[in-house]
Amino acid sequence: MAAWAIPATLGVLVLMMMLRLPIALAILASSAGGLAMIAGPSVVMGVLESAPVSAVSNYEFVTVPLFLLMAEFVIASGVADGIFAAAAAWVGRVRGGLAIATALAGAGFAAICHSSTASAATLSSTSIPAMLKAKYEPKLAYGVVSISGTLGMLIPPSVALVLYGLIADVNIGKLFIAAVIPSVLVAITIVLTIVVMVWLHPDIAPPSRSHSWREKWQSLQVALPVTLLFLSVVGFIYTGVCTPTEASAIGAFGALLICVAMRRMTWEKAIQAAYRAARTTCMILLIVMAAHVFAYFLVLTHVTEALVLWAKSLSIPSWGILVMLYAMYLILGCLLELSAMLVLTIPVVLPMIVALGYDPIWFGIVVILLGELGMVIPPVGLNVFIVARVTGAKVNEVYASIWPHVYAHLVAVAILTIWPALVLWLPGTMK
Known part of the structure; x- marks a missing residue:
């Protein structure tokens, strides 16, 4: 029965996803159906009764x-404009400086926002008009905004990292700290890609005006509080002063204080912020619950054990299996959202990765980085659609602008694969 249950369950899952059913419900329904085929309705009811408790008991x-x-709260404070203005004041004079400022602003905003789509939308409305006004090539502007928005998935404290930690059952605090150096590496990769593009084609990015030292220091008035908030949250986790849960409370309260200090907070904005946070939390909770049910299905069908034995029986080195998995994640990233990709693959793939001797924390960072590429690669490329919608540009034009950044990101993935210590060294020094 298990042999029939696996393709039947996957077939139902694919059909539900093609019908655009919410991914959590699609996984939950198909996994419950698969469990019913293998173990009967009583087991399904028992799993469905325990899954919600398992999902929230962590x-x-x-x-x-x-x-x-x-x-x-950070979005409500409107600091995105200030972050971009500060970055532009410090590097704007360099040829391509506004594009570099966009990458730096994207990193700064992503450190607090955690949402790739929100980052892309915000950067599209702030930095793209500034670059177009300065006579930048539109493709350069669209590409850097699309890829910079994806940093929200990797820079801690990222909700994507939390979701991976909950599904893979790894320490979320160590995941946050492990993502610090890769985040810096990716930000540098974006900047270097811009530098190379401008060096090869100087006409795509004319130099901007210089700023006085007074203007530079004044520009930091908005960016500095947000930077200190990010450093405080990550620093508290790294030093062991706070758990990730306690640090998240400090971060939320600090963001509220910033919003109040900037006189941007109203009761209406506070209620809307709480509502949006609660709605997204419920969505993530459903995804985690679906992941628990899917994990039960995998255990009963022995899929993970069979995959581990298959991987060990192959006559190729472990890095060859990694390359195959990377290719799989790039393809899935083109078709699925990151949350769906994590729920469907991590319970299956992670035991094989551990059996091959790789660290689950390192693998999580690499998977999130590959998931970033899925946000800009067709046919899904959600960030591309957001940039196109906000700017009024054609989707194909925005897609054509991202390929230099995609190739550069693949180089970053290769660096982290060859030197995994770039991921694992910092969490290894945690107290």
Whole structure:
């Protein structure tokens, strides 16, 4: 029966996804159907009764609504304009400086916002008009905004990292710290890609005006509080002063104080921020619950054990299997959202990765980085559609602008694969 249940369950899952059913419900319904085929309705009811409790019983799940609330307060404060203005004041004079400022602003905003789509939308409305006004090539502007928005998935404290930690059952605090150096590497990769593009084609990015030292220091008035908030949250986790859950509460409260200090907070904005955070939290909770049910199905069908034995029986080195998995994640990233990709693959793939001797924390960072590419690669490329919608540009034109950044990101993935210590060294020094 298990042999028939696996293709039947996957077939139902694909059909539901093609019908655009919410991914959590699609996974939940198909997994429950598969369990019913294998073990009967009584087992399904028992799993469905225990799955919600298992999903929320993890204390670290509290970080999800609090970090989301932190992001909503930051968005309400309107600091995105200030972050871009500060970056432009310091590097804008360099040829291509506004594009570099966009990458830096994207990193700064992503550190607090955690949402790739929100980052892309915000950067599209702030930095693209500034670059077009300065006579930048539109493709350069569209590409850097699309790829910079994806940093929200990787830079801690990222909700994507929390979701991976909950599904893979790894320490979320160590995941956050492990993502610090890769985040810096990716930000540098984006900047270097811009530098190379401008060096090869100087006409695509004319130099902007210089700023006085007074203007530069004044520009930091908005960016500095947000930077200090990010450093405080990550620093508290790294030093062991706070758990991720406690740090998320500090971050949400700090973002609220910033919003109040900037006189941007109203009761209406506070209620809307709480509502959006609660709605996204419920969505993530359903995804985690679906992941638990899917995991039960995998255990009963022995899929993970069979995959581990298959991987060990192959006459290719472990890095060859990694390359195959990378290719799989790039294809899935083109078709699925990151949350769906994590739920469907991590319970299956992670035991094989561990059996091959790789660290689950390192693998999580690499998977999130590959998921970033899925946000800009067709046919899904959600960030591309957001940039096109906000700017009024053609989708094909925006897609054509992202390929230099995609190739550069693949180089970053290769660097992290060859030197995994770039991921694992910092969490290894945690107290």
